[in-house]
Amino acid sequence: MIERTPLLNFTTHAILIVGLVMLLLPLWIVFVASTHDFRTVNTVPMPLWPGSHMVENYVAAWTQSGFGPKMLNSLVMAIGVTTGKIAIAALSAYSIVYFRYRLRMVFFWLVFITLMLPLEVRIVPTYAVAANAFRPLQVLLDVFGMSWLLESVTGLRLVLPEWSLLNSYSGLILPLIATATGTFLYRQFFLTVPDELLEAAKMDGTGPLRFLFDILLPLSKTNMAALATIMFVYSWNQYLWPLLIVTDPAYGTAVMQLQRIVPGPLFGEPPRWHIAMAGTLIVMLPPLLVVVFMQRWFVRGLINQDK
Amino acid sequence: MADILIRSVVKSYGRTKVVHGIDLDILHGDFAVILGPSGCGKSTLLRMIAGLEEIDAGEIAIAGRVVNELEPRERGCAMVFQNYALYPHMSVAENIGYSLKIMGIRKAERLERVAAVARIVGLEEFLDRRPAQLSGGQRQRVAMARAMIKEPQVFLFDEPLSNLDAKLRVQMRIEIRRLHRRLGGTSVFVTHDQVEAMTLADKLVVMNAGRIEQVGTPKEVYHRPASLFVAGFIGSPPMNIMRVERATPGLARLASGATLQMPRLDTVPESSLRLGIRPEDIELVAPGTPGAMEMPVEFVEELGAGHLVHGEFEGAEFVVALPGAIEVVAGGRLHMRFPPEALHMFDAVSGLRLDGGEKASGLSSGAVREFA
Numbered sequence: 147m148i149e150r151t152p153l154l155n156f157t158t159h160a161i162l163i164v165g166l167v168m169l170l171l172p173l174w175i176v177f178v179a180s181t182h183d184f185r186t187v188n189t190v191p192m193p194l195w196p197g198s199h200m201v202e203n204y205v206a207a208w209t210q211s212g213f214g215p216k217m218l219n220s221l222v223m224a225i226g227v228t229t230g231k232i233a234i235a236a237l238s239a240y241s242i243v244y245f246r247y248r249l250r251m252v253f254f255w256l257v258f259i260t261l262m263l264p265l266e267v268r269i270v271p272t273y274a275v276a277a278n279a280f281r282p283l284q285v286l287l288d289v290f291g292m293s294w295l296l297e298s299v300t301g302l303r304l305v306l307p308e309w310s311l312l313n314s315y316s317g318l319i320l321p322l323i324a325t326a327t328g329t330f331l332y333r334q335f336f337l338t339v340p341d342e343l344l345e346a347a348k349m350d351g352t353g354p355l356r357f358l359f360d361i362l363l364p365l366s367k368t369n370m371a372a373l374a375t376i377m378f379v380y381s382w383n384q385y386l387w388p389l390l391i392v393t394d395p396a397y398g399t400a401v402m403q404l405q406r407i408v409p410g411p412l413f414g415e416p417p418r419w420h421i422a423m424a425g426t427l428i429v430m431l432p433p434l435l436v437v438v439f440m441q442r443w444f445v446r447g448l449i450n451q452d453k
Numbered sequence: 454m455a456d457i458l459i460r461s462v463v464k465s466y467g468r469t470k471v472v473h474g475i476d477l478d479i480l481h482g483d484f485a486v487i488l489g490p491s492g493c494g495k496s497t498l499l500r501m502i503a504g505l506e507e508i509d510a511g512e513i514a515i516a517g518r519v520v521n522e523l524e525p526r527e528r529g530c531a532m533v534f535q536n537y538a539l540y541p542h543m544s545v546a547e548n549i550g551y552s553l554k555i556m557g558i559r560k561a562e563r564l565e566r567v568a569a570v571a572r573i574v575g576l577e578e579f580l581d582r583r584p585a586q587l588s589g590g591q592r593q594r595v596a597m598a599r600a601m602i603k604e605p606q607v608f609l610f611d612e613p614l615s616n617l618d619a620k621l622r623v624q625m626r627i628e629i630r631r632l633h634r635r636l637g638g639t640s641v642f643v644t645h646d647q648v649e650a651m652t653l654a655d656k657l658v659v660m661n662a663g664r665i666e667q668v669g670t671p672k673e674v675y676h677r678p679a680s681l682f683v684a685g686f687i688g689s690p691p692m693n694i695m696r697v698e699r700a701t702p703g704l705a706r707l708a709s710g711a712t713l714q715m716p717r718l719d720t721v722p723e724s725s726l727r728l729g730i731r732p733e734d735i736e737l738v739a740p741g742t743p744g745a746m747e748m749p750v751e752f753v754e755e756l757g758a759g760h761l762v763h764g765e766f767e768g769a770e771f772v773v774a775l776p777g778a779i780e781v782v783a784g785g786r787l788h789m790r791f792p793p794e795a796l797h798m799f800d801a802v803s804g805l806r807l808d809g810g811e812k813a814s815g816l817s818s819g820a821v822r823e824f825a
Contacts, residue, residue, distance in 0.1 A: 342538035345505050350552035350599070351526035360551075364542045 180204070180423035187420040199420065207424035211407045213400060219318075220382055220400040221432065226319035227381035228374050235328025235373065236366070240358055242329075243336040244344070254333070261326040265387060272321050276391055280306040313394040322381060328373050335369045336362065371443030379433040400429045455516045455529070455606030455639045456480050457502060462511035464497050471497055473663040474511065479641060479656065484633050486642045488650040489660035490686070496611055498660070499643045503609050504528050516606055531600035532609040536616060537592045539584040539599075546571070546580040549598045570598045573632070590621045597629070601636065608633070610642040614649060626652055647687055651675070659683050677797075681804035684729045684797060690761060690772040692729040692797070699724040708767050714744060715793055721807045727799040732761065732774035734795035740788045748773075748787045762787060 175194070179187050182197035207213070242254045265272075275281060284306045287293045296302065311317030339362065347357045363370075388399045408422045409415065437444070457479040464472040472494040479485040487495040500506040502513055504525035512519050520528045539548050550567045558566075571577050574594040584592055593613060600608060610629070614622045630653055633640050644650050650657055651671040659666040659674060659682075667679035678684040684692040697705040697713065705713040705728065713728070738745045748771060754761040762773045762781050773787060781787065798807040 340536065340538065342534045342536055343540065345503075345525075346532070346534060346538035346540075346599075348505065348525045349503065349530070349532045351555045356555065361540055361542075367542075 176423045176426055179419055180207075180427055182420055184418060184420060187423075188416055200424075203420050203424040204428065207407065207421045207428060210421065211403045211425055213403065213425070213428060215396075216398055216400040216403045217429075217432070219315075219397055220429075222315055223318045223384070223388070223399060224378050224382040224432075226315065227322045227384075228377045230319060230323030231325040231328050231377045232370055232373055234323055235325050235332045236358075236363065236370075238329045239332030239336055240362065243333055244354070257326050257329050259326075260324070261330070265322070269386065269390065272387075273390055276311040276317050276321055279309040279311055312391055313397055315397070317391045318388055318397065318399070322384065322387065325377070328377070331369060331373055332366065335366050339365065368443055368446045371440050371446075375437055375440040375444045378436050382433045404429055456514075457607060457639060457641065458512075458514045459498075459502075460512045460514075462498070462501060462513060463509045464494070464501060464506065465509055471663050472501075475663075475665055477658060477665060477668065479639055481639055482637060483656050484630070484640045484642065484654060485656040485658060486644060486650040486654035487658045487660055488644060488647060488654075488686075489666075491645055493660045494663040495643045495645075495660050499609055499611055499641060502528075502607070502641060503530050503532050505532075528607075529605055530607040530609050531603050531605040532611065533593075533596045533600050533613045535612040537584070537596045539592060539595055541584055544581050544583060545576060545587070545595050548584065548595055549602055552599070552603050566602055567598075570602045573601070573635075574598045574628075589617050590625065593617060593625060597632070601632070604636075606638050608636075608638055608640040610640065612644055613642075614644070615646070622649070629653065647689065651687075659686065661686070677806070678729075679806050681727060681729070681799045684799070688731060690732050690774070692731050693735075693766075693771050694769070694799075695728045695730075695767050696801070697726060697728050699726075711746065711767075713791060713796075715796060717793065717796075717798065717808060721798060723800055723807065725801045726807065727801050727804075728791075729797040729799060730791050730795055732772045734792065735773045736790045736792060737775070737779065738788050738790045740786075742788070742790065745788045745790055748789065750781055750783055750785045750787055752783045753781055 175192075178194060178196050179192065180203050181200040182193065182203075183199045186193060186197055238257065242250060242257075284293075287306075311320065343361060344357065347361055352360065383401060384399070385401050385405075388397075388402050392398055392402070404422065404425050407425050408417045408419070457477075459475055459477040459479075461474045461476060462472060463470065463474050475494075475498060487498060489495045497506055501508050502515070504520065504523060504527075508521050512521055514520065515528055515530070540551065543551065546564070546567050549570060550563045553563045553566060567580070568577070571580055574597055576591065576594055576598060579587060579591060579595075584595065587595065593616075596613070613629075614625055617625060626649060629640075629642075642649075642653055654671050656668065657671045657674045658668050661682050667674055667683045669677075669679075674683060675687055678687060678692070681694065685694065696708055699718055700706040700712055702719055703714065703716045705715045705718055707713060715728070740747075746766070748764040748766045750762055751764045754763065757777070759777045760775055760781065762775060764771050764773075764787065773789060775781065799805065800807055
């Protein structure tokens with residue numbers, strides 16, 4: 147729709163600019179706070195113009211928190227979760243869209259319902275499973291009387307070994323890779339692929355796996371980029387789950403570490419906001435870079451224009 | 454020999470039966486065209502041959518092998534789709550060579566064969582392009598090259614020309630025919646366009662409502678339609694149909710009471726029937742000639758080489774095709790005669806041709822015995 151209405155143009159721009167300012171203002175305050183010394187940051191009101199201690203604050207944030215290894219942990223986790231999510235989403239959507247089996251739609255809706263269940267809701271049972279990944283299996287065996295049967299026949303009690311995911315990369319990654327959003331996004335994409343493409347591929351002699359890898363996945367490149375961007379930011383920003391599952395500092399993530407640099411070194415000291423804000427900006431950088439680099443693909447994937 | 458033998462094939466979707474027990478032989482080297490209105494089950498039949506639809510009952514055999522349970526890739530068929538169905542992310546060369554890649558053929562040989570096929574369809578300069586950068590006709594050629602490269606015994610075409618503009622359609626029609634002769638396989642071509650069907654077919658199969666109405670050469674189907682449906686479907690404008698009753702021997706009485714000389718009438722037992730006459734078979738006569746019929750002219754369609762005169766005759770729409778030299782104006786009257794030998798007789802109830810038209814069976818006498 148093309149309209150030439152100066153007043154409307156002005157209004158829309160004004161709304162956009164107000165929204166932008168509201169979004170950027172907190173970020174600006176974070177940045178300003180990260181450039182002052184301890185005393186200035188804690189004065190009320192805090193100045194709104196950058197100070198002169200920027201470099202030393204950033205150096206302090208980096209050295210005091212030991213961000214190096216933490217960033218690496220965060221990166222491993224974010225990449226792991228993102229890759230896992232894309233793989234699971236593509237596979238589950240492929241199954242739902244391209245295969246006819248009983249209860250197919252039931253499965254789809256079950257996946258879909260989990261959209262409404264954030265991680266926080268299921269965090270206790272998930273922790274229980276992460277503490278011993280074989281536990282659901284053991285419970286099933288007990289409930290269906292399999293262990294009892296085995297015990298009465300052989301006299302041996304079947305006890306599965308414990309498999310703990312606590313304090314490990316798999317513990318950080320695996321419980322987060324199920325994704326209803328991704329499955330839904332992929333399902334919608336697969337539904338737009340014309341049936342003839344599948345039929346042509348069948349005539350060319352592809353099996354289901356080749357069709358997925360040779361045709362569907364290359365076609366979904368932009369989708370994949372969009373999903374990867376969202377999911378990278380999502381998993382980089384995970385706080386509660388790593389906090390719960392990781393007690394060994396060797397597996398701590400950068401976002402977890404942020405919380406540790408807020409209080410001063412001595413008990414009762416006021417929070418060191420200037421260092422904390424510098425740390426925040428450092429931690430924000432990787433997801434920001436991902437968004438900047440993936441932006442072109444990201445937008446194309448969401449508006450689905452690349453046909 | 455890639456004969457396609459179809460025996461009592463049935464297909465239903467849920468409770469609706471769309472193909473009602475079809476028997477058809479398409480012999481090696483045939484160019485068979487399945488023609489019918491949309492929803493008559495012609496595409497379903499083709500897709501059952503290809504293996505894209507399951508066969509609910511009956512059997513299909515290709516080259517002597519029953520293929521009911523075979524995967525599409527095991528049937529030795531290649532298919533060209535209506536909307537081309539090219540892989541959008543692959544170049545033309547990759548599209549054409551994809552089936553070879555799946556068969557595990559080495560890259561060097563693959564490229565060689567792709568180049569050879571591309572030369573046949575005139576695509577050498579476009580091998581590096583993506584389908585999105587091609588015109589409709591070029592995409593159709595890629596689809597055809599993709600079908601040809603496997604050197605299949607059977608080519609299946611599912612309305613491949615209906616997305617092209619009229620001029621290109623004529624050109625591609627000729628190319629498809631030429632390719633068929635050159636490659637020498639068996640082709641099955643589905644269309645709803647009768648011109649396409651008439652010009653391409655060795656064997657024309659007319660389908661309606663899930664059944665075969667007639668099988669024959671285009672000439673046979675045109676000149677001796679086996680049923681009222683075929684008479685009305687083939688030919689543009691279609692055949693004129695009149696209701697008649699048998700009067701005194703050799704005389705048919707029209708609804709208005711006018712009578713028509715028709716000696717052949719006595720060879721059939723039915724007394725109530727339909728007579729059909731092609732618009733171009735009607736002769737004009739001078740007013741007052743004995744036996745002349747009169748029709749008011751409603752309007753005239755100018756075709757250049759001739760014209761079509763529309764009017765109402767015996768309570769139904771009636772069309773007469775006349776050569777360009779004869780002048781007719783709307784509002785005038787047309788005096789015409791129906792040559793008895795040009796009249797087609799049909800049963801009023803069953804709609805079947807009465808004077809020994811071809812049976813609506815697709816079986817060729819030779820093949821029936823081979824197929825147990």
